[in-house]
Amino acid sequence: MTHMHVAGAIHADAFQPSPQWLKRPDDANALDKRLWSHTTKRNSDGVIEVAGIPVTDAVEQLGSPLYLMDEADFRRRARDFATAFAGWDVYYAGKAFLTRTVARWIAEERLSLDVCSGGELTTALRAGFDPVKIGIHGNNKSVTELADALKAGVGHIIVDSLDEIERIEQLCRDNDWHARVMVRVTPGVEAHTHQYIATAHEDQKFGFSITNNQAMVAMVRCHYSPSMTLLGLHSHIGSQIFDTGGFEVAARRTMKLLAQFAEATGVQLPELNLGGGFGIAYTNADNPLTPDELSRNLRDITTLEARAHQMPLPRLAIEPGRAIVGPSTMAVYTVGTVKPVDLEDGSQRNYVSVDGGMSDNIRPALYAAQYSANLANRNSAAPPVLSRIVGKHCEGGDILVHDVFLPADTRPGDLIAVPGAGAYSRAMASNYNHTPRPPVVAVRDGELTTLLRRETLDDLLALDVGE
Known part of the structure; x- marks a missing residue:
């Protein structure tokens, strides 16, 4: 039986703890260069940076979530x-x-x-x-x-x-x-x-x-x-x-x-x-x-x-x-909660909830699109564990990354970076649950330039003609 939520189906019938292609990484800190922009790397502090800007600095200046475009x-x-x-x-x-x-x-x-x-x-x-x-x-x-x-x-x-x-x-x-x-x-x-x-x-x-x-x-x-x-x-x-x-x-x-x-x-x-x-x-x-x-x-x-x-x-x-x-842009989120969930095969998956979701990337819910992700604000010596990155919306299908290995010590306040977010993420974004859309910020030679500013609640309410 497919379980139902008041706002939609979870589609829980077909149990599969992880796709066959997903392998446990030897190093959960490593970045697969094929997935990221050319200037993306981890700096000496273990922080992911793009074009010389650490994602921690970008979030400190512009808030979270956001899109960083190289x-x-x-x-x-x-x-x-x-x-x-x-x-x-x-x-x-x-x-x-x-x-x-x-x-x-x-x-x-x-x-x-x-x-x-x-x-x-x-x-x-x-x-x-x-x-x-x-x-x-x-x-x-x-x-x-x-x-x-x-x-x-x-x-x-x-x-x-x-x-x-x-x-x-x-x-x-x-x-x-x-x-x-x-x-x-x-x-x-x-x-x-x-x-x-x-x-x-x-x-x-x-x-x-x-x-x-x-x-x-x-x-x-x-x-x-x-x-x-x-x-x-x-x-x-x-x-x-x-x-x-x-x-x-x-x-x-x-x-x-x-x-x-x-x-x-x-x-x-x-x-x-x-x-x-x-x-x-x-x-x-x-x-x-x-x-x-x-x-x-x-x-x-x-x-x-x-x-x-x-x-x-x-x-x-x-x-x-x-x-x-697509590859020029990463989405950056802040972790809010981490919840371990027991799976039917006896293993466990961490549900990592972030401050975005299907409102800023509908593709996983719409197309079952697969993404990757990395802990972005630090290196970790903890072993990688099977994780699912989910959003904050009132939907069981509000999933950003279905299956990924993240460090076992991923915790609230950490930053998560999702590569390949340049195409059809902000372009298809919505205000579901009255959620303001994130900004798109270009990075070049160590400088940040806002292309689309962050929406505010005042922006949303400006269209509401009621009293």
Whole structure:
């Protein structure tokens, strides 16, 4: 029987004390370099620091919890993608995390930007980002969002339905605008990921199906519209992907569609965007490809497919988001309580409760996402014990790190650092239980710069119009 809580299910039926990949570490103080930003290390006092700032200093100045973002690491990963994919368009996927400062960093590193809402578009434009280098996504863009994009001169509108095409045409007729569009297609590829973040199989909300001819209908409609210039196709197969097999299938099907369109109309469309979804290492079980490896594989795949279809290679694009911002940021929490719990196999697990939770990282509850963590404010000589890091919210599923080994002497007041927190943590954060969202603070060369300040209760109550 699944136990129930007044606020939701705990899902306690399947007992598993720890995943098979989780091994007891020889040294619980050691940091797996693959999981952290390039400047993260333990200093001589045993404190984790990033870009020369100890997390203890950051918490003392700015409170807990907070996100610490390594600016140099973010820029380095952006440059790595730009270099590896030279000759391609590299769009930073703003949905992973976007502020005006981040938009400026992206512009300075000469990347383009992918947005998927009016709020993200406004953030980019107010940061001074060149609208020609922006692509806007969304399966249900409002008339206002489309009007804002067209008025600003956004370079690519990725159309997702016939209804949207009609809205764009009407706006263009009414305002003497012209739209540059791409058609988002679902190539029938189901990436090996969680069902909620796999986006290219048929039974989901995004794009036009290739297999039932919807995509060709949309392409023809856009191509012959006097209000639009059809630039090409867009495909996205999912998120947190560790190989390029799915991209190979997607490229084969989208390039075949481009060839069929050229045969039918005599027009070879110039662009193909393969999307993003490139995975990062959240735990030591994850082995993501480097930008250079991704580039070699995707270049080989697209070159072979163009040759097979006897067509010129289109201008290609990708959309890394998580792979740039994810490893650049750690979340830092303060331990409030430590509670040992007996498990069914006779072993024990420590429940380590911290001052954050599902309001600042919903991914473990939403996707069963796995994370790692380390004691951050000191070294410990205590043996590692199986632990679960949980939040303070009124939910049995309020779990930040399902399974991790922490020192047995972890105690209230200690700091816990969780790597890989840059993507979809603050971006998906909520005010559940009326909890203010943590700040995002960039670190560079020993200096702290607040990107998003900590919310206050006054911020929350400012929206409450009652007396």
